[in-house]
Amino acid sequence: MVVRLRDVAALLGVSDATVSLALSGNPRISKATRDRVIAAAEELGYRPNRAARALRTDATHTLGLIVSDIANPFFGELASEIERHAEEAGYSVTLCNSNEDPARQDNYLLNLLAGSQADGVLLVPTSSTTAGLRAAGAAGARMVVLDRPIAVPGSGLAADHLRSLPTVRSDSSEALRHAAELLVELGHRRVGIVAPPQGTPLGRERRREIKDALVAAGVTGRDVVVEEGDFRQDSGFAAMTSLLGKSNPPTAVIAADGPMGVGALKAARAAHLRLPDDLSFICFDDTPWFELFDPPLTTIAQPIRELASAAVDAILGLIAGGPVPDQSRCRPRSTFVQRASCGPRPTSSTRSSHARATSYKTDPPGKKNS
Incomplete structure (x- = not known):
């Protein structure tokens, strides 16, 4: 009927x-x-x-x-x-x-x-x-x-x-494997994640993928420390502040999107930490100015052109009454872009001495910010 x-x-x-x-x-x-x-x-x-x-x-x-x-x-x-x-x-x-x-x-x-x-x-x-x-x-x-x-x-x-x-999104598994292996090769054994909101499928998946890549590379699960953000810069600042405030803070951090990554970098700067001497840092998305940072940022670059092409082709196929497109084309691969924001794991004494020196230079004792 x-x-x-x-x-x-x-x-x-x-x-x-x-x-x-x-x-x-x-x-x-x-x-x-x-x-x-x-x-x-x-x-x-x-x-x-x-x-x-x-x-x-x-x-x-x-x-x-x-x-x-x-x-x-x-x-x-x-x-x-x-x-x-x-x-x-x-x-x-x-x-x-x-x-x-x-x-x-x-x-x-x-x-x-x-x-x-x-x-x-x-x-x-x-x-x-x-x-x-x-x-x-x-x-x-x-x-x-x-x-x-x-x-x-x-x-x-x-x-x-x-x-x-149809769902068009990148496949970041291979790029994350390269990122995790680099951090382990550099000696990092405690890594922080600034994760997207866990109430979203993307947030849960990206957190799991980053953690799985780190564990596969040799980081123990208990040494992967996660703080949740909300895709906004302020939440990245808060998440990084929380990570750095732990009794055993991570020596490397992966931020799960660009705006949260910028907020996380602001928090690292506020804590007087220098990349990569005091902290190694990797960020999702590769905005044009990330390579102009000092130091240039190591990133997981999503394939924007391929995503756009696949999305437009998918919607035009639906408009024409065609079948759902091949899902393999809807998952183009991200790329690991290694730059200078990752370095050897610092010792606690090295990190603290750098922080003290930078703190004195930025805000000398007895001088109040105006």
Whole structure:
């Protein structure tokens, strides 16, 4: 038996138009009504008639791109590359910045989908799953998930659709192996991680991958020390401050993204530690100015061009009605870029003497900061 839109409307005692608007994410429909419609659609097993929908709406040749933080240089460069690839295919891009706010993300997502403002959406999600994502899933929206995977609990129409979406993200396992082996070769046996939020799939996965690489290289699990951040610079500062304040602080630190890495470096500087004499440091993402730092930073460089190309190809394939793209192409490899921010493990006496000397030079005893 084919379940039609009118069957969902009849079950709820609402109009066909209300169901249609709710499933398309139209902001005129309240969240409570939208949730009721999604639940009823899942219960009945309703699936939108894509062929009919295509006849009712004209292609816009526009892609929606929602990034989680445009101030993060990684996403700025990724957006630029996506725009270039989309333009080559005859598409324009509408860029939205959710600013790590799930509600803002959902508002952008549903507005892009309502009234077919975009033929498809590329999304860097702020969290594992949201009400807006569920609504988009129930409507069968054409989306590609970028950089951060989503976690979809349960079953039903929305969950099944969301789980089927292409996810384009880098594979950093080989680059992390090289990073861990370098640190061990340099004598480091206690390593800190400034990790992404553990409430996200990316945070849990990246923490596990970094720790596994370190343990495989010879660091004991108890000597991998983790402090959690939130993708923001301030959280990187706080995480590094906590790592350095431990009774047995790490002699090397890996920061799991660029903004947190910059915050961590500020904390190291505030503690009067010098790279790489007092602390070795590796950061995810390779922004153009990291090689201009003193010393230039060792990084895990994500393949931005390959990510952009794979993401655009994936969404255009969905728009054309093609199959889900090959997942191997959706996982291009990151690269380990060795520069000068990693050195031999310092002794505790060497580190403390450097800190005392730098502290006196920066802020002499008895002189207050103005």
